[in-house]
Amino acid sequence: MSEGRLLREYVKRLAQRIGRPVRLMEVCGTHTVSIFRHGIRAMLPEGVDLLSGPGCPVCVTSIEDIDWAIAFCKQVGGVIATFGDMMKVPGSDMNFFQARAEGADIRFVYSPVDALNIAVEEPDKEVVFFATGFETTSPTVAAVLKRALDERVGNFYIYSVHKLVPPALKALVEDKEVRVDGFILPGHVSTIIGSRGYEFLARQYKLPGVITGFSPEEIMQGIAMLLEQILQGRAEIEIQYKKVVRPEGNPQALRLLEDVFTLADSYWRGIGMIPQSGLEPAEQYSEHDAKQAFRLEFTSKPEPRGCSCGEVLRGVKKPTDCPLFRKVCTPERPVGACMVSTEGSCAAYYKYSY
Ligand code: SF4
Numbered sequence: 439m440s441e442g443r444l445l446r447e448y449v450k451r452l453a454q455r456i457g458r459p460v461r462l463m464e465v466c467g468t469h470t471v472s473i474f475r476h477g478i479r480a481m482l483p484e485g486v487d488l489l490s491g492p493g494c495p496v497c498v499t500s501i502e503d504i505d506w507a508i509a510f511c512k513q514v515g516g517v518i519a520t521f522g523d524m525m526k527v528p529g530s531d532m533n534f535f536q537a538r539a540e541g542a543d544i545r546f547v548y549s550p551v552d553a554l555n556i557a558v559e560e561p562d563k564e565v566v567f568f569a570t571g572f573e574t575t576s577p578t579v580a581a582v583l584k585r586a587l588d589e590r591v592g593n594f595y596i597y598s599v600h601k602l603v604p605p606a607l608k609a610l611v612e613d614k615e616v617r618v619d620g621f622i623l624p625g626h627v628s629t630i631i632g633s634r635g636y637e638f639l640a641r642q643y644k645l646p647g648v649i650t651g652f653s654p655e656e657i658m659q660g661i662a663m664l665l666e667q668i669l670q671g672r673a674e675i676e677i678q679y680k681k682v683v684r685p686e687g688n689p690q691a692l693r694l695l696e697d698v699f700t701l702a703d704s705y706w707r708g709i710g711m712i713p714q715s716g717l718e719p720a721e722q723y724s725e726h727d728a729k730q731a732f733r734l735e736f737t738s739k740p741e742p743r744g745c746s747c748g749e750v751l752r753g754v755k756k757p758t759d760c761p762l763f764r765k766v767c768t769p770e771r772p773v774g775a776c777m778v779s780t781e782g783s784c785a786a787y788y789k790y791s792y
Pocket residue numbers: 744745746747748750757760761762763764767768772773774775776777784
């Protein structure tokens with residue numbers, strides 16, 4: 439029997455022995471895509487349900503943040519540099535592509551270094567890097583911010599919408615509507631924060647978690663490890679992805695984050711304000727903090743009526759439960775942010791025809 443079939447059989451037996459429905463949540467967009475691409479849901483026995491959490495940075499970037507960037511271009515006449523997957527995220531009235539068509543100087547870049555280079559090459563322009571992403575991305579942005587300060591690139595700023603995964607998990611488990619028996623924890627984020635960042639889940643909330651790799655075998659193994667814990671009544675944070683993740687994470691990257699950023703409350707689209715779940719430039723980098731440098735006037739609108747992104751991101755609803763799914767909201771014309779990024783749950787459900 440192949441390794442894959444053996445694992446499937448093992449998962450089935452564990453589920454039978456548990457004898458009740460089990461809900462596991464993956465909190466990483468890359469896991470969401472891999473689970474869909476490899477048809478892992480269909481391989482699971484009845485009673486084991488997979489939910490997608492808020493692990494797609496594009497999906498959780500707020501309308502106000504998109505509006506700020508567009509207002510910056512219009513009111514200051516500066517450049518917004520951003521990753522390509524932000525371009526279609528809906529703001530109150532338009533997305534970045536539409537703003538660009540109206541003359542806003544919004545450029546997509548592959549790394550924050552590209553944004554810094556624009557600032558160096560065009561010293562007469564104010565250049566803001568629209569900094570999205572979780573703990574995987576923020577150390578690179580921290581390094582670039584340090585470089586901007588050292589090299590005195592005075593026209594370079596970051597608009598930080600960086601978010602942290604553990605505070606979001608804490609908010610989820612404290613949400614009475616959310617029912618989860620265990621977490622498939624993100625592989626990439628955990629290379630930075632290690633397993634220690636999630637210990638509170640096991641200690642405080644008695645919930646198991648397994649940091650898992652991205653191949654179908656690794657995901658199935660992660661699920662098996664979670665089911666073993668549930669069957670044995672254990673709640674621990676285990677590492678399936680041992681070839682990459684260490685309990686202590688990456689101390690150098692963590693030190694860099696601590697030097698350059700400070701913790702701040704952050705607004706997660708569809709979820710709301712989560713205390714201490716964001717990163718803002720620390721005091722010594724304040725001259726490169728776009729939020730402090732540019733005070734803009736603009737008004738934002740609420741989320742589009744009928745969009746269920748908030749419930750989808752909390753695992754309370756599946757995208758197919760949203761009345762707009764596929765009928766009104768598609769990847770070509772996304773209504774909510776979960777349909778924009780390839781890592782968004784709605785986009786994944788749409789693409790893989792669930
Ligand atoms: S299908 Fe569209 S409108 Fe519905 S929750 Fe997903 S992104 Fe929002």
